[in-house]
Amino acid sequence: MSRIVFLLEEPSMARLLEGLIPRMFRGLRFLCVPHEGKHDLEKSIPRKLRAWKEPGARFVVVMDNDGKDCMTLRDHLCELCAQAGRPDALIRIPCQELEAWYIGDLAALAKAYDQPRLGKLSGKTKYLDPDAIGKPSAELERLIPEFQKTAAARRMGLLLSEEDNRSKKLSGLSGRGPTVSV
Numbered sequence: 001m002s003r004i005v006f007l008l009e010e011p012s013m014a015r016l017l018e019g020l021i022p023r024m025f026r027g028l029r030f031l032c033v034p035h036e037g038k039h040d041l042e043k044s045i046p047r048k049l050r051a052w053k054e055p056g057a058r059f060v061v062v063m064d065n066d067g068k069d070c071m072t073l074r075d076h077l078c079e080l081c082a083q084a085g086r087p088d089a090l091i092r093i094p095c096q097e098l099e100a101w102y103i104g105d106l107a108a109l110a111k112a113y114d115q116p117r118l119g120k121l122s123g124k125t126k127y128l129d130p131d132a133i134g135k136p137s138a139e140l141e142r143l144i145p146e147f148q149k150t151a152a153a154r155r156m157g158l159l160l161s162e163e164d165n166r167s168k169k170l171s172g173l174s175g176r177g178p179t180v181s182v
Contacts, residue, residue, distance in 0.1 A: 002056030019157020049084035099136035104167030
């Protein structure tokens with residue numbers, strides 16, 4: 001059976017996927033390859049895709065949008081994959097940041113941090129569309145002073161729910177909902 005290889009912008013996305021993927025796709029063989037930011041990932045894509053020798057491996061590249069033009073970023077990443085001989089690589093772009101997924105499931109966030117008050121925020125206008133929050137990580141730091149990206153990713157990977165998530169961007173991960181960017 002082939003394996004899915006996730007090329008990721010940062011370690012926190014790897015921690016999230018390591019908890020989330022086994023719950024969403026039981027038995028799926030996958031590997032998370034985190035990088036140290038956008039530049040490191042962009043530099044690595046052509047090298048890794050050309051050098052990967054595992055037969056049948058499929059690739060998914062995940063990079064935060066961070067306020068950039070989604071289509072331009074997608075086109076750039078698609079071009080890097082095509083240049084490396086892997087035009088079939090799937091591109092996924094959390095808009096704006098991975099942390100919008102956490103705000104999209106405030107019940108899971110409340111449970112992860114044992115702070116029931118967070119779940120009560122779901123009715124507030126600001127949190128109805130988590131993908132519209134410009135800097136979700138800053139919002140989480142405001143709400144949860146002890147918030148740290150990697151620790152939060154570990155916690156949320158075990159609790160995040162695609163079905164209950166208000167982020168339209170998370171639903172694109174499984175292919176059942178709208179796609180982030182293909």
